[in-house]
Amino acid sequence: MTRITIYNEFVHEQTDEAVREVYPQGIHEAIASFLRGDDVQVRCFTLDTVEGITDEVLDSTDVMIWWGHLRHHLVPDEVAQRVKDAVNKGMGIIFLHSGHHSKPFRLLMGTSCNLTWREDGDMERIWNVCPSHPIAQGIGRYFELPHVETYGEPFGIPQPDEVVFIGWYEGGEVFRSGCTFHRENGRIFYFQPGHETFPIFYDPNVQTIIRNAVAWAKPVYRIPVLEAPHVVRPGQE
Amino acid sequence: MTRITIYNEFVHEQTDEAVREVYPQGIHEAIASFLRGDDVQVRCFTLDTVEGITDEVLDSTDVMIWWGHLRHHLVPDEVAQRVKDAVNKGMGIIFLHSGHHSKPFRLLMGTSCNLTWREDGDMERIWNVCPSHPIAQGIGRYFELPHVETYGEPFGIPQPDEVVFIGWYEGGEVFRSGCTFHRENGRIFYFQPGHETFPIFYDPNVQTIIRNAVAWAKPVYRIPVLEAPHVVRPGQE
């Protein structure tokens, strides 16, 4: 059993007709629908219900998926801190697209997570830089997304543990579009595609990558985190 | 010219006679006194003056040194955030001993930074794991500190970029006592020794390491951080 919790801001879909046409049920439902299965349980939260992301929810989550864009600042600091702590304790997490500027991602990275961007509907060709990585299983040398928002380097992150995908944009940029990180006991995957105005979450390669990333980020087992305890000499416990 | 800013909590030295005897002018002065020189300018801040660590101070600092222990929670969040941002922009920083639980270190690491500890006055033998590293210059295969506070693994940090020193404690623990990290444009060194009740900052090897770390962490040059700017296609600027 894999227990997934999706956070989607769910603002664009309600305020922008063009976005609603692409994701009538919201981005969270688009993602949930290709993940749900006999062995996979999915819960969804949106900005309206973000306070519901409690410790209890996080403790019973194997992998979280985070999509946000316009309202990062409205996610309460305590919720962001809770998510960070849950990752430190072992929960996996996947940040999608504009989630690069979300509070939990910034807390986990320790950097600005800045980048450059433009919206010209460029084609992105995503190169498979690490073809034997579990997240790249089933992906060829590259695949293409006909229209994306363009992100450009430098991406203000620490050197990733693994760069799995690098994006090539027809307008001339490159971007480390798929990166892994570890933070204490938890695994993190950042994935660049996912702009709200394009049907990116219906793309089979994107779906394969997100499915793979869930399997990769799921903790093998959980251990209690030590909280700076006073100890006695080994052998004298 | 190297411009150093030291933060020392400066509580133990005023409240605990045993600590005052070791560091009558405070830990900050003990550190400043072996760093100051014709080409090195040192400013000091303590918990009482911590609000003075402004953006102006940080912008004119090459390397910060941070010692704190009992009063981490009294350092204002805005100061901690300012220090983190300064590191992201390129300022170097050295965290000493119990600074592992300081707000800026935790913000930069993205983890709990927990560890185990005991105070039995153990001898620590510090092994030089990375002997050609600039921070290890002048250090032999190992050196010994006769009495330290013992820190034990697991140390809740991301895998460091480089483990430079590993400590062996006579009571049976090991610890990654010297670690480097990069966060965006800034370099970070964590160094385990430095307990307030022992004269560790008078030890010549410790002084050599801190001097080396300052030289290593000093930015080669500073660049403005991009703040997620909208851009046009390359070639059309």
Next chain:
Amino acid sequence: MTRITIYNEFVHEQTDEAVREVYPQGIHEAIASFLRGDDVQVRCFTLDTVEGITDEVLDSTDVMIWWGHLRHHLVPDEVAQRVKDAVNKGMGIIFLHSGHHSKPFRLLMGTSCNLTWREDGDMERIWNVCPSHPIAQGIGRYFELPHVETYGEPFGIPQPDEVVFIGWYEGGEVFRSGCTFHRENGRIFYFQPGHETFPIFYDPNVQTIIRNAVAWAKPVYRIPVLEAPHVVRPGQE
């Protein structure tokens, strides 16, 4: 099904009575006996049969285990190269103890793999530095081996991807006793314990770690390695 291939030099056990008493069937059989199972197939090679480690054998191996000590130089260069190539293509490999100086390990590391050593029968306390790592599953804060050969830092390896275990020796050394590396498509685990004169491979913690390491190093899937092919523009294939 997991297909394991063990190489054990198998010289000590035939020439040294004390070693034969500990490992009467050879170190390879001691290891094979706790790995074999319904779902695990084990093949063994020794120095006498080392030429049998052909490409066919390696292509049908998920994880290799390598133990050697006195006769590294008698392993043919072509065999060492074949093993390195197989790792690059995705085969997992575990190097035990004095395998640090074997030809395949040195080829994969690109370094000297030197260390210091002494044989005083020290106790080693092995600290679990990365407790949520798949290789550490089932291991507590630390465990002890009553008598080992002591290895000391600096260990002439690149900074590992992950330091999972650090050893503390009663005589005063530390050692990065459990380290992971990736080389192209293959995963590598180095584990320090395993001296021939001590019954280390009968220790339950050691067996757990080797079993875990096999599961971790087994490739998720195999991909053909590109051999610097000439290509045409993407989209024109």
Next chain:
Amino acid sequence: MTRITIYNEFVHEQTDEAVREVYPQGIHEAIASFLRGDDVQVRCFTLDTVEGITDEVLDSTDVMIWWGHLRHHLVPDEVAQRVKDAVNKGMGIIFLHSGHHSKPFRLLMGTSCNLTWREDGDMERIWNVCPSHPIAQGIGRYFELPHVETYGEPFGIPQPDEVVFIGWYEGGEVFRSGCTFHRENGRIFYFQPGHETFPIFYDPNVQTIIRNAVAWAKPVYRIPVLEAPHVVRPGQE
């Protein structure tokens, strides 16, 4: 004083008129001429004199620069091994362009170092991914080379310590065009540009990068490498 040793195969320039026109004195002289200075001593070797790269030469070299293409296999194994050993001991090294398939680079990486390639005279736009890195000093957000040989991912290397530059090719590929590695005591920089038929080594950005890389790779100090010595307990030496 910085002591540089350049190896250039020097075959193309003698056998191919088009290459001779670009580099009439050979690629080594083109590189040497922008590096030489009051404080910089440069020695050059070519395939004809490659045996002259002795331990004495390497011991008195701070940074080596390696360009080869057609005749990697004619570089004697002993010379390649000597270069690798010198890097392990602390010598810096820069591999240019097709040097990715040279014997010393492969020995240092432990991988195939394969990639894909095509020669269509594409423009390469080189993005500065790590703008505060010493090797990137003086380089803007990106720069362009009007005609290069195209290299494509996956590049069969271990995850680099730092990806400093990523190349965007007008024909559609990306490549990790500037990467750093450490191997024991030595620093390594790989740089993609440098095809023999284009005047790449006259480009001011390329020259800046190579000059920066020399400064970065130069060892801070040299230490003797331990050769697996038998030792006594610490404190009993």
